Amino acid sequence: MADNFISTDTPVDLTNCDREPIHILGHVQSFGALIAISADWIVQHASENVDKLLGLRADDLIGLPLSDGLPRDTMQRLSAMIGTATNENSVVRAFGVDLLGDGRRFDIASHMTQNSFIFEFEPGERAAGHDEMSLVSAMLRKVSNQSDTQSVAQAAAEQLRGLTGFDRVMVYRFGAEGDGTVIAEARDEADSESYLGLHFPASDIPRQARELYKRNLIRLIMDVDDTVSPIVPQLSPEGMPLDLSMSISRAVSPIHLEYLRNMNVRGSMSVSILQKGELWGLFACHHRQPIHIDYQRRTAVELLAQFFAYEIERQEARAVSDASGRAQRLHDRLMVRLSSGERLEQVFPTIAEEIAKVVDYDGIAVYSDGTYLTRGAVPTQSQFEGIARFLNTAAASRVYATDNLTARLPAMAGHADVAAGILAIPISRTPRDYIVLFRSEVVRQVKWAGNPEKPVELGPNGARLTPRKSFETWKQDVGNRSEQWSVTALRAAEAIRITLLEVVLKLSDEVNAERKRAQDQQELLIAELNHRVRNVLGLIRSLVSQSRRTATSMEDFTAAIDGRIHALAQAHDQLTRTEWTPVAFRDLLYKELDAYIASERDRVSVLGPRILLSPEAFSSIALVFHELVTNSVKYGALSVPAGRVTIEITPMPDGNTRLHWSETGGPAVRAPERRGFGTTIIERSIPFELKGTAETRFAVTGFEATFTIPERFITLMPDTPEPAAAAPAQALAPLSLSGVAMVVEDNMIIAMDAADILETLGVQTVHIAGSVAEALRVAESNTLSLAVLDVNLGAETSLPVAQVLAAQNVPFLLASGYGSNDGSLARYPQSTVIAKPFTLESLSKGLATLPPGPRRD
Numbered sequence: 001m002a003d004n005f006i007s008t009d010t011p012v013d014l015t016n017c018d019r020e021p022i023h024i025l026g027h028v029q030s031f032g033a034l035i036a037i038s039a040d041w042i043v044q045h046a047s048e049n050v051d052k053l054l055g056l057r058a059d060d061l062i063g064l065p066l067s068d069g070l071p072r073d074t075m076q077r078l079s080a081m082i083g084t085a086t087n088e089n090s091v092v093r094a095f096g097v098d099l100l101g102d103g104r105r106f107d108i109a110s111h112m113t114q115n116s117f118i119f120e121f122e123p124g125e126r127a128a129g130h131d132e133m134s135l136v137s138a139m140l141r142k143v144s145n146q147s148d149t150q151s152v153a154q155a156a157a158e159q160l161r162g163l164t165g166f167d168r169v170m171v172y173r174f175g176a177e178g179d180g181t182v183i184a185e186a187r188d189e190a191d192s193e194s195y196l197g198l199h200f201p202a203s204d205i206p207r208q209a210r211e212l213y214k215r216n217l218i219r220l221i222m223d224v225d226d227t228v229s230p231i232v233p234q235l236s237p238e239g240m241p242l243d244l245s246m247s248i249s250r251a252v253s254p255i256h257l258e259y260l261r262n263m264n265v266r267g268s269m270s271v272s273i274l275q276k277g278e279l280w281g282l283f284a285c286h287h288r289q290p291i292h293i294d295y296q297r298r299t300a301v302e303l304l305a306q307f308f309a310y311e312i313e314r315q316e317a318r319a320v321s322d323a324s325g326r327a328q329r330l331h332d333r334l335m336v337r338l339s340s341g342e343r344l345e346q347v348f349p350t351i352a353e354e355i356a357k358v359v360d361y362d363g364i365a366v367y368s369d370g371t372y373l374t375r376g377a378v379p380t381q382s383q384f385e386g387i388a389r390f391l392n393t394a395a396a397s398r399v400y401a402t403d404n405l406t407a408r409l410p411a412m413a414g415h416a417d418v419a420a421g422i423l424a425i426p427i428s429r430t431p432r433d434y435i436v437l438f439r440s441e442v443v444r445q446v447k448w449a450g451n452p453e454k455p456v457e458l459g460p461n462g463a464r465l466t467p468r469k470s471f472e473t474w475k476q477d478v479g480n481r482s483e484q485w486s487v488t489a490l491r492a493a494e495a496i497r498i499t500l501l502e503v504v505l506k507l508s509d510e511v512n513a514e515r516k517r518a519q520d521q522q523e524l525l526i527a528e529l530n531h532r533v534r535n536v537l538g539l540i541r542s543l544v545s546q547s548r549r550t551a552t553s554m555e556d557f558t559a560a561i562d563g564r565i566h567a568l569a570q571a572h573d574q575l576t577r578t579e580w581t582p583v584a585f586r587d588l589l590y591k592e593l594d595a596y597i598a599s600e601r602d603r604v605s606v607l608g609p610r611i612l613l614s615p616e617a618f619s620s621i622a623l624v625f626h627e628l629v630t631n632s633v634k635y636g637a638l639s640v641p642a643g644r645v646t647i648e649i650t651p652m653p654d655g656n657t658r659l660h661w662s663e664t665g666g667p668a669v670r671a672p673e674r675r676g677f678g679t680t681i682i683e684r685s686i687p688f689e690l691k692g693t694a695e696t697r698f699a700v701t702g703f704e705a706t707f708t709i710p711e712r713f714i715t716l717m718p719d720t721p722e723p724a725a726a727a728p729a730q731a732l733a734p735l736s737l738s739g740v741a742m743v744v745e746d747n748m749i750i751a752m753d754a755a756d757i758l759e760t761l762g763v764q765t766v767h768i769a770g771s772v773a774e775a776l777r778v779a780e781s782n783t784l785s786l787a788v789l790d791v792n793l794g795a796e797t798s799l800p801v802a803q804v805l806a807a808q809n810v811p812f813l814l815a816s817g818y819g820s821n822d823g824s825l826a827r828y829p830q831s832t833v834i835a836k837p838f839t840l841e842s843l844s845k846g847l848a849t850l851p852p853g854p855r856r857d
Contacts, residue, residue, distance in 0.1 A: 071101040078119060081110040091246060095296050096124045107295035113243040120249050122295060136300050139163065140307050149315045153184035156308040157283070161186040163300060164293055166269065166285040170195055173281040176403075176484065178202030180281070198449040204259075210279055216246050217305065218298055219270040223290035224257045248298075260286075267291035271305045275313055283308075316487060323358050323492035330354040331499040348373050351435070355496060359489045361437035363418060368433040377418045378438055386411055391424050391434060399493045400424040401485040403439070413480075416441035421482025425493050427500045435500060437493075439482035582612035582715050588622055589647070592629045597638060604638075608649030610717040611657060617713035620689045627678040628661055628705065636703050637666030643702075655711035656692070663702030671698045737762040737847070739785030744775045744801055745815075746793045754788055754838045761844065775801040779808070786847070787812040790836075791824060802828050811850040813843070 074097070081092045091111045099106040099121060107124040110117060139159040146152040153171040161169040168191060171184035185196040205213075213219070228251040235241060244250035260268055267290045271283035283305060293301070333354060344366065352364045352375045363376030367388055372381040379387065390409045394400055403421040406413045420441035427433050485493075586606055593601055613621055629638070637643030643666035650658045663669075672679065679696075686692040686707050693708040741763045745751035748770070755766040767782065769775035771793060778784075779801065787805055789798040789812055798814075805812050806829035814825065814833045825833060834846040 073101065074099055078108075078110070081108070081119075093295055093299065109248065109295060111246045113246060118244070118247055120247060124294065124296075135163065136303055139304060143304075143308060143311055146311075149312060150183065152308070152311050152315060154186070156304065156311075157184045157186040160271075160283055160285070160301065160304060163304065164269065164285060164297060166267075166287045166291065167191055168195075168286040170284045170286075171273075171281060172200070172284050174279060175199075180205070182284075183281075195449065198447050200449050204449075212245055213270065213272045213282065214274065214277070214279055217272040217274075217302055218248065220248055220293060220298065221252055221257075221260070221268045222292050224252075224260050224266055224268075226290075228252075264288060269293060269301075271301055273305060273309050273312070275309060280309065280312065319488045320491045323488050324495050326354075326358045327492055327495035327499060330358070330496065331502075344368060345371065345373060349375070351500075352376075355435075355437070358492045358496070359423065359437060359485075360439075360483075361423070362440045363438040364435065365438070366427075366433075366435050368427065376438070377440055379412075379415060379419050383412070383415060383419075384436075387419070387422065387424075387436070388432075388434065391426075391436075392432065397426050399426070399490060399497055401490055401493070403482045403484045404480055406480040416480045416482075420480055421485065423485050423489065423493055425497045425500065427497070435496075439485075441480060442483050443479060582614050583618055584717070585611050585613050585621075585649070588613065588618070589625060592622075592626055597633070603643065604645045604647070606647045606649070609651065611649055612715040612717060614713045614715070617690055617709065620685045621709075623681055624685050624707070627681045631678060632663055632666070632703070635667070636669060637663035640666055642666075651716065652708070657709045657711070657714040659707045659709065661703075661705040661707075663704070666702050668700070669698050669703050737785070738764060740765045740767070740782050742767045742769060742775065742778050742782070742784055742787040744769045744787065744793070744798050745790040746770045750790075750836070750838065754843070757838060757840050757843050758788070760840065761847070769801075772796055772798060772800050776804060779804055779810070784808075784810045786810065786850070788838075788843070789814055791816040791828075797824055799824075799827055802831070805829075813846045813850070 077094065077097060081094065091109055093110075094108045096105040097108050098104070099108070105124040107122045109120045112118075139162075142159060143152060143155045146155050153173075157169045157171050160166075168185065168187040170182045170186075172180050173183045174180050179202045180200045182195045182198050182200075185194060187194065260266075263286065265286045265288065267287040269283075269285040271285070272279060273281045273283065283301075330351075333350065345368075348366050351366070355361070355364065361376070363374065363378035365372060365374040365378045365384060367384060372384060378384070387405075387409065391400060394408070401421075401423045402408050405419055405422055406416060412419055417440055419438050421439040423437040423439075425435045425437075427435055589604075589606065590601065593604055597603060632638040632643075632645060637645055644664050646660075646662050646664070648658075648660040648662075650660070652658055682705060683694050683696055686694045686709065690710060690713055692710055693706075695706045697704045737758065741755075741758050743751050743754045743758070743766060745754060745768070748768075751768045751770070755768055758766050763785070767778045769778050775789075775798065779787075784805070787801075787810060789802055789805075791797055791814055802812065802814070812831055814828060814831050815836050815838065816825070816833060832846050832849045834842050
């Protein structure tokens, strides 16, 4: 904007217009006059033409009442115009006013600024019947009939040129970085040079000029070579310059005038295009000769510009509506998919395909809870994690877009082939999870109207950017940039963000609910486990205490304890293998018999239907039948080859089930003189724990026991033929081991027990290791004959030890509290797996399956 021109301080009384003085200080433009009326000061700028119209010289008018130069009717008209000015940005116009009362017509514009009213007078002589306003409606129809932004802009440029008569009319659109592009052009056929498609740097229209364009929609320069007169004094008594922002006749910056002369332009007009109060672009009009556009035509131009802005907004709104419709259809499809229980990872291909219908991209990624899923050209996960950290500080839970990521995140320099530009859509409440669209670098040949990186030079007007001396097209390869994200793309991305946020939050709520259920279940399982462990520990303590009381020797005590604990372990092993569901009674019985008469199982007959025992009853019945089998093997029918045992299963009318144990063919039996702990288990366990009944008889033919099991603990199996019994295991030949062995176990007591068993089987030396590192040292410093490895060693597994032993051809057993169900066993070298706790029987069976080696005699 030019150096502005300031008024004198002559007092004014606006209520008595015929006494208002007037000051004529010189011309501003060659076409009219400017008068400033204030409660404190008055200024008038008039050309020599106005001096002649008034019949006075400028110096002669200084200090005279305004009414001496203008009729009273004119003064009343001006006073009325003052009353209709509502704010500083409103302009009141009157066309064809008989200003001097002599029939000569003037166009008048008035506006308010600070404490002043500005009046501008221009000759208003018009040809009869010449009315541009009547032409505007036809022009508007031609503009509104177009189908897209580009064609609307071209039609508007052509209509504006026809209305004004300028040699060239351009539609200039601002970019995101403040630069601009000529998107439409209408020009005289004689003018061969075209500016269509040229880019202009942001510095061509400084920030203060842009702000002025937002207030004053039309900026008219009649002649770049016109003489300019300053306003004096330059400051009012308050020390403020006169604000001429809304004045059409104010002077122009000499920098801008030089700029136009370099383009061979004598007359120009700029018309603002506003979208929601912001500068969308300009109509830029150029003429090779001076040109005057009167007030009436300028009013028509303003109307055309406002309608064009409306059409642009309508076109963009329609594009956004179409994109929103596609986003809504995406929402509907995603919700259908996710309502069926599919996870975000599962529907990611669908998301990628649907977003591609709304926004173009070269690659897409979803980053959620540390999971990184991609499609197309995308950065690596480590590169993306750097982008995610940047987004956490930049996006603030909003859609974030840039077409030059390197400028924002220098760490991505060199990766423009996959991430020159990004459009990030947050999909969680906190800045953490994103769907990100990537665009690769587009090396564009941008046609600049001069070099946009031209440095500031010293010119005739001081240290300012000198206007370009040549407007030849300057081509610049724009690197590290992608195609810009359009407003439509950004609005569609926002709609997608809301959709996906809804979807992800729905999933998150479901996950949280599932996590809560899992946590509750875990707490219940821990409480149940704690209860069961306490019961088992209490049971073992009681077994030890009661067995000690009735044992006649240490060997008898050890054997009794070992057998009973082993029976409990087998019972629990069977329950865990069936995931704590009912277990077949026959499986329990045969498991116990195999420990003693595996090759003579046919000496025991089971009559009646097949039944399942509930987990609650399994351990109690297992202990009872362990004692029955043990006593029979020691003292009863199973202690002699001819002895037999029959077990009858009989469903009762009341729903209960009767189990009857009878022995025949054995030695004569009689009631013991003292009651042992085994007898107590047989007679009292089922009545006490299951609320059933138990009766025992020492008949002449052999021992008998009858038990009644309540209905809730028994399930009858379907009446189908019983599957053929597995061939009884052959009795194992006694093992005779030797050499050096190793036990890898993180529990010292269990390790010592296993070592004792191995020494009982003949091993000379047993090394105990509680960790992988210690076991590897033992394996390196000793020649081992065999090893027993616990699979789980606290925070680590024995896999490295197994791999070393396999490489050394050292046979080894694997032991696990989970038995063969331990999922980690799949990674181990092939070997036999035994269940814990260790017993002489379980270790003997396991060692017997190993291939012959140097350890065997």
